[in-house]
Amino acid sequence: MSSPLARLPAEIVTTDPDVLESHARDNAPLCAHGTAAALLRPTSTAQVAAVLELASRHAIPVVPQGARSGLAGAANAVDGCWLLSLERMNAVLEVDPVDRIAVVQPGVLNARLSRAVAERGMFYPPDPSSWEFSTLGGNVATNAGGLCCVKYGVTADFVRGLEVVLADGRVLRTGRRTAKGVAGYDLTRLFCGSEGTLGVITEITLALRPAAREPLTAIAFFPGTAAACATVTACMASGVVPSMLELMDRPSMDIVRGYRDLGFPPDAGAMLIVQSDSGPPASADLARFAEIAQSHGGETVVADDPSESRLLLEARRSVGPATELLGAYLSDDVCVPLGRLVDLVDGVEKIAAEHSVLITCTGHAGDGNMHPTVVFDPRDATQVHRAERAFDAVMELGLALGGTITGEHGIGLLKAAWLEKELGPVSLAVHRDMKALFDPAGILNPGKVVRSRAARP
Amino acid sequence: MSSPLARLPAEIVTTDPDVLESHARDNAPLCAHGTAAALLRPTSTAQVAAVLELASRHAIPVVPQGARSGLAGAANAVDGCWLLSLERMNAVLEVDPVDRIAVVQPGVLNARLSRAVAERGMFYPPDPSSWEFSTLGGNVATNAGGLCCVKYGVTADFVRGLEVVLADGRVLRTGRRTAKGVAGYDLTRLFCGSEGTLGVITEITLALRPAAREPLTAIAFFPGTAAACATVTACMASGVVPSMLELMDRPSMDIVRGYRDLGFPPDAGAMLIVQSDSGPPASADLARFAEIAQSHGGETVVADDPSESRLLLEARRSVGPATELLGAYLSDDVCVPLGRLVDLVDGVEKIAAEHSVLITCTGHAGDGNMHPTVVFDPRDATQVHRAERAFDAVMELGLALGGTITGEHGIGLLKAAWLEKELGPVSLAVHRDMKALFDPAGILNPGKVVRSRAARP
Structure with a gap:
């Protein structure tokens, strides 16, 4: 045990290489990670303070970790770091x-x-x-x-x-x-x-x-994405207050079809799943949604009760497991202004064709926040390369549509270079100043979100 | 015209002393203001940038101004400053x-x-x-x-x-x-x-x-504040979604009674005004509110239509003009956790008695954000002094109840000393660092919100 670690309570320090390796990364694919010097599991704020004070004094990088379920590599180890797990502070x-x-x-x-x-x-x-x-x-x-x-x-x-x-x-x-x-x-x-x-x-x-009421669910099938996206924008402008409004494109529906039979109409090229948990008129919200969807050529199913609701939700819930079965995947997280949703979904389809990769496009349509997901075989270097290029093209498209490279997954390591592009020089400089203000020694999760000038290629 | 001003477009610069004096302060009572060197009214971002670049170079304080309707002195001139009015940038x-x-x-x-x-x-x-x-x-x-x-x-x-x-x-x-x-x-x-x-x-x-629906309104009269506050907390926990939930204490009702006859029951010691703009069941929200109010001894009136709604709202709308008639006043802005609302309202009554001043207590009860308002005669130094002490006592009470000194009016000059108390030493240091990061020369609205160390008594 190195000297600074010896100053911490022994019961919060682990240096077992196997344990360190098992804590070396979060859930982001294709993100590099280093080798940690220790895993620290403090049980109090005072212990966290002691860790950081010590790390600052000895210029040791500290990588905070929760459940390591993040999708951007923010919790990935950097060489020589202390992994600072907050899992024992769970009261x-x-x-x-x-x-x-x-x-x-x-x-x-x-x-x-x-x-x-x-x-x-x-x-x-x-x-x-x-x-x-x-x-x-x-x-x-x-x-x-x-x-x-x-x-x-x-x-x-x-x-x-x-x-x-x-x-x-x-x-x-x-x-x-x-x-x-x-x-x-x-x-x-x-x-x-x-x-x-x-x-x-x-x-x-x-x-x-x-407490909210248990939501009711409706689904609508459309010939294609244009009608589905037009329904989304019309619904959001109508005063309907959905508590969920998800879109699945044809590739998403296709992989779910391959995973289990949920009775999707064979000719449906896009679908929406909507919920409302509004007071007594949840059903009024859904009826209005159905009306809007039908006026855009949609075919709708509206649940009459919570159990039928849960059944309809299976379509959306099946996307995850269906994707898992196909191999590795890179899930993107672009968010665009609602009026550009259709351009995002259609653009993703074009990117898939151009790069000869499968991209499913599912996501939080009501927020304009989609998760185009590039599926690839991680053992095939060509496929990995294509997947990475397609992933970048999706972010490029998101920015071109006036959107952001990340609606909810974050920057971490995965998008640190792209963040610089989205922010531009003035905001990047302010971000670096902010980082320097709070972390003058650069010990806090270095290389994540805001890279130092030196770290840039 | 001094030399730096000469470098700005003449049409945006005013140095007429009368104009400067008329722009020297916002709507906060009892806040000091200085004498500005100029009033600048840029019409573009480029002009604002030129102003700030110049002010930074020459270390000239800049005080941004909108309509000067603020209640904390944030827009008040400091000596030698440039008042930077954004009123012409109104597209x-x-x-x-x-x-x-x-x-x-x-x-x-x-x-x-x-x-x-x-x-x-x-x-x-x-x-x-x-x-x-x-x-x-x-x-x-x-x-x-x-x-x-x-x-x-x-x-x-x-x-x-x-x-x-x-x-x-x-x-x-x-x-x-x-x-x-x-x-x-x-x-x-x-x-x-x-x-x-x-x-x-x-x-x-x-x-x-x-667009939301036009709201419906209900009012409820209570024997005292305890029942009114209990109704607020019960209502907020019930799933009713009010779009407005205001409380008036007995002194507020009394000054409105003196201003116009709205038919308040003579024995009512507190009242609530509630609105709902929820979908079809706005009336369901109000019925549920009435039920809760009645279970706390409240006497309720529920509007059946928008015009009756507007009539009921007059009670709340009359507080402002009724207060104006009484002379000068200091309006506070304490926000407390909902469970302490009753302690705030009752505590304000005690403070009024202790300091022998009139304090009305009206505000956004659903948020725990009240505006205890100390009424005083500005020509009477003793009354001014008492009012200031009562005003401070209200903030002290708000902090003691786990609340904040300002829910929505801000810090400005009025509460800059109190902010230091609320923040404590670590947060204050971070605030100062943040201020120094964005404003190293200290030209931006100096003395407002975060005072420099030197400015403290």
């Missing part, structure tokens, strides 16, 4: 049904909090697809999205305040417990989505809502 | 009904945009009470709240992206046009509510919603 400190807040440590799983508050008649909406196994700390650090965003917003919209350990070990409290507040700069939002590059989150105050 | 650049965004210059009045989008079937919710005469730039710079927040959130929740001129004249673009996005740090939110201390906002991309 739900408070759930207050009157103030409608929960105070949690970062290692609490999203599902654990969501279920705990549901049992008490409340609702924590953020639902990234990883919600069963991702941590709230990770959700905040990546500002995770999900299916609910179209109605309820993203994780950051539910974060009222944070406790953050700064690079030098000082403990910062941001935000508030109250519904509103404008005292000082919005540091809470600055840390949301900063992927462990500005500080380490050790406590989170989350806003809760009253 | 609505774009309203896109499909992407559901508006792009505006900062000088556009809130009411102008709100009406323009309403005519096109859309809805821009943020509704500070100044909405008829305040600018969107000022709304963003203060992160203005309003009546709608309880359902729709604050101004920042509708800001997708900004163009900001930095202290040295560089033009920064933050954020995006899309519904979601996590590319880089959330600089957009950092500028929202920063009151012109970090940069000057020159363009704003705002999210719009589909």
Whole structure:
């Protein structure tokens, strides 16, 4: 054990190479990772502060980790780093049904909090697809999205305040417990989505809502993407308030067809899955959606009850497992203005053809946030190369359409070079200044999100 | 005309002392203001950039101004400053009904945009009470709240992206046009509510919603504040989604009684005014509210139609004019966790008694954000002193209840000392670092929000 590590409580330090290797990366494909010097699993804010103070003094890189379910390599080890896992800081400190807040440590799983508050008649909406196994700390650090965003917003919209350990070990409290507040700069939002590059989150105050009704579901099949996308924009402009509005293109439907028979009409070239959890008129929302879809040539099925609803949702739920079966895949996360959704979906189809790769296009259509997913054989270098080029082309298209390279998955390592392109020189300079302010020694998750000048090719 | 001013286009420069004096302050009472050297009214981002570049070079303080309707002195002149009015940058650049965004210059009045989008079937919710005469730039710079927040959130929740001129004249673009996005740090939110201390906002991309239904209104009279506050918390936990939920205490009702006869029951000691603009069941929301209010001893009136609704709203609308008639007043802006609302309202009553002053307590009860308002005679030094002490006592109480000194009005000059108390030493140090990063020469609205160490008593 190296000398700085010896100054930490032995019970939080692991240097076993097998353990380090098993914690070396998150869920992002094709992202490099290095070899960590240690895995640290503190159990208190004071221990996190001691780790960072020590790391700052000895210029040791620190990579914060939650459940390592991220999709951008933000939790990947860098050589010689300390992996700082927050998994043991997993207490739900408070759930207050009157103030409608929960105070949690970062290692609490999203599902654990969501279920705990549901049992008490409340609702924590953020639902990234990883919600069963991702941590709230990770959700905040990546500002995770999900299916609910179209109605309820993203994780950051539910974060009222944070406790953050700064690079030098000082403990910062941001935000508030109250519904509103404008005292000082919005540091809470600055840390949301900063992927462990500005500080380490050790406590989170989350806003809760009253329980929502169980949603009802409708699906609509369309001849092609144009009609589906036109239905999305018309629906979002109509006053219908969907709690979910997902699109699947033909390749997505095809891989689901190959995985299980859900009775998709053979000629359907795109589909929408919509939910509403609005008060008594959830069915009114869905009826209005069906009306709009039909006026665009859609064929609709509207669930009459929650169990039929769950059945209709299987189409969307099957995309993940169906994709898994096909081999490796690179899931993109482009978000465009709603009016350009059809250009994104059609453009992705063209990119697939140009690069001779399979790309499925599924996603949160109501937000303009799609996940074009390039499927490839990782053992075939040509396919890997093509997949990477197609992946880049999708981001290029997203930017050209006035969108962003990432709606909810984040930058990490995967998109650090692309971020520079999206930000442009002034914003990049401000990002670097911000990084230098919070992390002057460059120990916090180095190389992620904002690369130093030296790291650029 | 001094030498740096001569380098600016003559048509944007005013040095007439009368004009400068008439632009020397905003709407905050009891806030000091200095004497400006010039009033600058640029018409383009390039001109704003030229102003700031020049001001940085010559170390001239710059005080950005919108409509000067702020309540914290953030727009007050400091000696020798350039007042930088954005009023001539008042173009609505774009309203896109499909992407559901508006792009505006900062000088556009809130009411102008709100009406323009309403005519096109859309809805821009943020509704500070100044909405008829305040600018969107000022709304963003203060992160203005309003009546709608309880359902729709604050101004920042509708800001997708900004163009900001930095202290040295560089033009920064933050954020995006899309519904979601996590590319880089959330600089957009950092500028929202920063009151012109970090940069000057020159363009704003705002999210719009589909038109809401005209709201229906109900009122409930209670024997005292305990029952009213219990109704608020029960209502907010019940799943009712009010688009407005306001509380008036007995002193507020008394001053309205003195102003006009609205038929308040003589024994009522507190009242709530609630609105719902939910889909078909707005009346269901109100019926549920009435049920909850009655279970707490409330006597309720539920409007059956929009015209009766507007009539019921007169109670709340009359508080402002009734207060104006009484002389000068200091309006506070404390926000507490919902469970402490009753302690805030009762505590304010005690503070009024202790300091022998009249304090009315009206506000956005659904958010826990109240505006205890100390009424005083500005010609009577003893009354002014008492009012100031009572005003401070209200903030002290707000902090003691786990709240914040400002829910929506901001810090400006008025609460700069109190901000230091709320933030504590670590956050204050980070605020100072942030200020130094964006404004190394200290030219941007100096003395507002974050005071330099030297400025502290």
